[in-house]
Amino acid sequence: MSLSTKHLLGLxxxxxxxxxxxxxxxxxxxxxxxxxxxxxxxxxxxxxxxLFFENSTRTRISFExxxxxxxxxxxxxxxxxxxxxxxxxxxxTVRNIExxxxxxxVVRHQSAGVPTFLTRISNASIINAGDGxxxxxxxxxxxxxxxxxxxxxxEGKKVCIVGDIAHSRVALSNIYGLLSLGxxxxxxxxxxxxxxxxxxxxxxxxxxxxxxxxxxxxxxVLRIQLERDAGNAIPSLREYHKYFGITKERLDKxxxxxxxxxxxxxxxxxxxxxxxxxxxxxxxxxxxxxxxxVRMAVLYLLGTLPS
Amino acid sequence: MDVLIKNIHLINPEQNLDTVxxxxxxxxxxxxxxxxxxxxxxxxxxxxxxxxVPGFFDMHVHFREPGYEQAETLLTGANSAAEGGFTGVAVMxxxxxxxxxxxxxxxxxxxxxxxxxxxLPIGAVTVGRKGEHLAPMAEMAEExxxxxxxxxxxxxxxxxxxxxxxxxxxxxxxxxxHCEDESLAGGAMNEGKISTELGLPPVPAIAEELxxxxxxxxxxxxxxxxxxxxxSTKKSVELVRHxxxxxxxxxxxxxxxxxxxxxxxxxxxxxNYKMNxxxxxxxxxxxxxxxxxxxxxxxxxxxxxxxxxxxxxVEFTFAPNGIIGLETELGLTLTELYxxxxxxxEEIIYKLSVNPRKILRLPLPRIEIGxxxxxxxxxxxxxxxxxxxxxxxxxxxTPFDKKLLTGKALAxxxxxxxxxxx
Numbered sequence: 257m258s259l260s261t262k263h264l265l266g267l268x269x270x271x272x273x274x275x276x277x278x279x280x281x282x283x284x285x286x287x288x289x290x291x292x293x294x295x296x297x298x299x300x301x302x303x304x305x306x307l308f309f310e311n312s313t314r315t316r317i318s319f320e321x322x323x324x325x326x327x328x329x330x331x332x333x334x335x336x337x338x339x340x341x342x343x344x345x346x347x348x349t350v351r352n353i354e355x356x357x358x359x360x361x362v363v364r365h366q367s368a369g370v371p372t373f374l375t376r377i378s379n380a381s382i383i384n385a386g387d388g389x390x391x392x393x394x395x396x397x398x399x400x401x402x403x404x405x406x407x408x409x410x411e412g413k414k415v416c417i418v419g420d421i422a423h424s425r426v427a428l429s430n431i432y433g434l435l436s437l438g439x440x441x442x443x444x445x446x447x448x449x450x451x452x453x454x455x456x457x458x459x460x461x462x463x464x465x466x467x468x469x470x471x472x473x474x475x476x477v478l479r480i481q482l483e484r485d486a487g488n489a490i491p492s493l494r495e496y497h498k499y500f501g502i503t504k505e506r507l508d509k510x511x512x513x514x515x516x517x518x519x520x521x522x523x524x525x526x527x528x529x530x531x532x533x534x535x536x537x538x539x540x541x542x543x544x545x546x547x548x549x550v551r552m553a554v555l556y557l558l559g560t561l562p563s
Numbered sequence: 564m565d566v567l568i569k570n571i572h573l574i575n576p577e578q579n580l581d582t583v584x585x586x587x588x589x590x591x592x593x594x595x596x597x598x599x600x601x602x603x604x605x606x607x608x609x610x611x612x613x614x615x616v617p618g619f620f621d622m623h624v625h626f627r628e629p630g631y632e633q634a635e636t637l638l639t640g641a642n643s644a645a646e647g648g649f650t651g652v653a654v655m656x657x658x659x660x661x662x663x664x665x666x667x668x669x670x671x672x673x674x675x676x677x678x679x680x681x682x683l684p685i686g687a688v689t690v691g692r693k694g695e696h697l698a699p700m701a702e703m704a705e706e707x708x709x710x711x712x713x714x715x716x717x718x719x720x721x722x723x724x725x726x727x728x729x730x731x732x733x734x735x736x737x738x739x740x741h742c743e744d745e746s747l748a749g750g751a752m753n754e755g756k757i758s759t760e761l762g763l764p765p766v767p768a769i770a771e772e773l774x775x776x777x778x779x780x781x782x783x784x785x786x787x788x789x790x791x792x793x794x795s796t797k798k799s800v801e802l803v804r805h806x807x808x809x810x811x812x813x814x815x816x817x818x819x820x821x822x823x824x825x826x827x828x829x830x831x832x833x834x835n836y837k838m839n840x841x842x843x844x845x846x847x848x849x850x851x852x853x854x855x856x857x858x859x860x861x862x863x864x865x866x867x868x869x870x871x872x873x874x875x876x877v878e879f880t881f882a883p884n885g886i887i888g889l890e891t892e893l894g895l896t897l898t899e900l901y902x903x904x905x906x907x908x909e910e911i912i913y914k915l916s917v918n919p920r921k922i923l924r925l926p927l928p929r930i931e932i933g934x935x936x937x938x939x940x941x942x943x944x945x946x947x948x949x950x951x952x953x954x955x956x957x958x959x960x961t962p963f964d965k966k967l968l969t970g971k972a973l974a975x976x977x978x979x980x981x982x983x984x985x
Contacts, residue, residue: 268760345873346881367878368751368762369832388880390762428762451759452767 259557263382265371266391267433275397275433278553282401285556286549288325299328302559304360305353308334308385312364314520314544315385315395319362322551328360328559346370347377354378360559363387381558386425394554395519396429398547400437402539403474405546406515411438416468418444418500419478419527420489422451426519430476431457444468445500448489465500469510476517477502480526493526504531517543564979565589567602569609571940574616575930576909577917586615588936591979596932608983610973612944616912617928618650618937618977621889622919623714623739623792623816623864626652626682628674630659635869635957637671640889641680643867643956645982647889648939648972651681652867653923656692657715663687665702672707679980683709683923688727688738694719697726704734709923712739714792717774719745724781732787735924737814739790742774742799743840751880753841757826764880768796768847771840775799779806779813788812790922793866795821795840797850804859814922815854816862819888819895820962822851828962834875834882835962838868856905861918863911865892869958887956890949891963897943897970908943940974947971953985 259274267275288294304323308316316332323330333353350361361380363371368388375382386392403410415434421427421443434441435458442460443450455461462468469475480496490496507514516528516538524530532538568586573596587595587602601607626640635643637654644652654671656662662671668684675682686703690696692713700711711731717740718724724738731738743766750766752758758765775791779802782789791803794815806813820838825845828836836842854860868885875882896915900906906914916939920927928937951964974983 345876346878347876365878367880369879372832373878388762389764425762428760452754452765453756453759456756457759 258561262558262561263371263375264393264554264558265375265382265384267393267396267429267436268391270393270433270436272436275400275436278397278550278557279401279404281553281557282546282549285552286546289545289549295325295327297327298556299323299326299559302328302359303331303357304328304362304555305331305333305358307350307353307361307363308332309365310335310386312386314547315364318544318547319385319551322548322555325548326552326555326559328555350374350378354380360555381561383554383558388425389423390425391429392425393429393433394547394551395426396433397554398543398550399430399476399517399519400433401546401550402517402543403515405542406539407473410434412440413474414440414442414472415474415476416442416444416462416472417476417478418465418468418502420449420480421445421454421478422449423481424478426478431459442468442472446490465502466506466510469506469514472511472514474515474517475502477527479519479521480523482523497526501526502528502532504529504535507532507537515539520544564591564981565605566976566981567599567605567607568615568940569607571610571613571615573930574614574908574912576912577617577927578929578931580930588976591936593930593932593934593936596930608974610940610942613940613942613973614908615930615938615940617916617930617939618975619648619893619915619939620651620919621649621865621867621892622653622862622923624652624654624867624889625657625869625885626654627658627869633871634874637674637682638678639955639957640867640869641675641678641682643887643889643954644680645975646955646984647891648893648941648975648984649680649889650937650939650975650977651683653683653685653709655712655714656685656687661687661692663690663692663698665699665706668703668706668708679975679977679982681977683707685710685712685714685739687711688713688718689723692716694723697723697730700730700736701734704736708736709925710737710739710790712741712792714739714741716745717742721777721781724778725785728782728785728787728789732785737788737790737922739792740774740778741792742771742778744770744773747773751837752829753826753843755826755844757829761829761832763829766841768798768843771796772798772802775802779811782813783811786812788814791815793818793821793840793864794854794860795843795851796847800850800854800859804854804857807859814861815859816864817851817855817860818864818866819892819899820886822848822855823895823899824962832879833962834877834879835886835960837879837882837884838866838886839884852900852905855900855914861914861922863892863896863914864919865889869956870960872959875960886960886962887954887958890954890956891961891968893941893972894947894949894968894970895963898968901943902969936976938976939972941970941972943970945969945971
């Protein structure tokens with residue numbers, strides 16, 4: 257079995273079979289992570305460059321570990337060492353790096369569409385590690401893996417994505433992928449944080465967090481991006497927390513069977529209380545572990561595609 | 564320049580002229596109209612299936628000089644205009660320096676005065692286009708500015724707009740407004756279903772509509788003429804239509820890309836679809852077409868906006884807005900509006916030649932013995948494929964490369980010069 261695509265740009269147009277293949281493959285790699293020697297020679301001789309034009313801790317470390325555990329050669333390029341600050345265009349930067357014979361590019365960029373742009377200027381396989389407010393497919397895939405691990409199946413499950421949907425790359429990838437896997441998807445947040453026409457994507461909209469908790473099997477709770485537009489979109493973090501924050505009281509009261517996911521990093525006391533972030537409803541650190549396995553699966557499947 | 568044009572279809576709806584005959588031009592002036600035998604030492608041109616009309620005029624172009632000459636100069640821009648079938652253009656003042664005083668207006672005219680194409684400067688409304696205080700509009704008008712605009716942005720405040728309209732009214736010049744509310748601006752594409760799908764920062768249609776509404780109210784109050792540049796939404800068309808019904812001195816223009824393309828094109832993240840105002844929905848596009856048909860929209864203008872490839876071929880949100888348009892404008896107009904039976908040839912001549920000059924209070928070229936020859940010759944049925952590498956513009960930022968169009972300019976004549984188009 258192999259993927260139908262050379263790139264992982266997003267989940268919007270990725271066939272369900274491809275999503276399932278990645279999740280199945282990840283199961284094999286997840287098992288390797290529990291071995292004493294967590295390394296396989298699968299991608300020996302494959303060169304991967306991590307192009308990070310935006311700060312990232314966990315996504316970058318997760319990709320790097322996944323690459324190392326597959327024995328790929330990896331190079332990192334981040335904004336701190338970026339020549340784009342020295343007046344070189346993005347295109348020139350990419351062409352120069354590619355001239356050093358790169359097989360796979362993992363890219364994170366603040367501008368939506370950069371992974372698509374890369375496919376036009378590079379021959380490498382492109383993996384989107386987050387572009388603007390567009391997609392973050394490997395995050396969504398690790399969310400799905402974690403949901404499946406806990407609940408067995410995604411088909412028919414009700415999943416609500418909570419928070420700043422408009423300024424989230426995780427939300428769109430979750431929506432596209434979950435719908436493709438047969439889940440019922442909703443979003444919850446103040447209207448100022450929901451992008452226009454969101455319901456056209458086939459999702460239900462909640463403004464009341466208690467109903468969202470009551471009526472769903474899973475909440476995927478997003479980080480409130482303090483550094484972005486949140487300051488204008490909500491009156492205050494205090495008010496956000498009061499009306500949309502996930503607290504243990506709410507979960508105990510409205511849905512004791514709910515599963516809480518969060519892509520991290522958490523703003524404790526804003527979208528989640530510490531009690532929830534560390535409590536029995538959540539699987540946040542499982543998500544992080546699974547992230548390495550899912551990224552190994554993506555790298556493996558793209559790195560071994562017949563050319 | 565002497566030339567005899569044989570067997571040509573002359574049309575000028577302003578003169579009720581519609582006839583196939585011969586045309587003799589001597590020393591740049593129309594000498595004879597009628598059956599004319601070949602004359603020794605006079606070049607004879609014969610086109611098959613060609614119309615000859617009063618020279619086309621694009622009242623909204625950006626030629627980037629001074630400041631961004633790597634994208635376009637006054638000369639390459641004028642060459643691009645001629646190649647597209649235009650004998651005159653009005654250049655926007657958002658260069659660096661902004662054209663905001665009489666000397667700068669004069670320098671634009673001086674640098675282009677020997678060209679076939681009339682390159683007429685639009686002066687800035689405010690000093691440096693900063694929206695703080697009025698630029699010396701009377702001095703600019705005296706030096707030859709044909710209108711005033713802070714294009715790229717709207718005139719910043721209602722108070723400044725009021726003063727600008729009162730002052731320009733005294734000068735018998737118009738204000739051209741780029742309508743966009745600053746507080747809602749700044750996105751990379753139209754807000755809606757597609758922007759949500761693509762995760763691109765959106766700008767809502769109301770950013771344009773709010774400012775058009777403001778401008779209409781202020782224009783009514785001052786009783787001065789105002790021209791709304793590049794309108795792009797359904798409600799914008801409704802606002803202008805309503806203002807015209809009330810008899811206000813409002814005119815409006817639309818670009819070929821807004822009557823040809825929609826936001827769906829953005830799905831490629833190709834920066835050649837990034838412009839301001841952004842491409843809108845199918846419903847908006849149809850409203851623009853309806854506005855062109857019923858006369859709400861007076862003018863077709865390109866908003867020709869050259870950008871060097873290194874500036875435009877970048878990450879989508881970092882890319883500057885705008886596309887070049889002079890060399891595809893006539894082809895798109897004929898393909899999308901004439902051949903689809905939206906506008907007649909006469910209506911197209913109004914929108915590409917007569918109306919822009921009327922709005923700018925410029926003399927109208929006439930096809931008449933003794934008149935200066937200011938003419939565009941085009942073949943409305945010629946099939947051709949756009950090749951951006953053949954453009955005379957210095958820039959290549961077009962979304963229409965490789966598009967098959969029906970209708971092309973063949974020659975332009977103006978200022979005692981003839982240019983035969985490739």
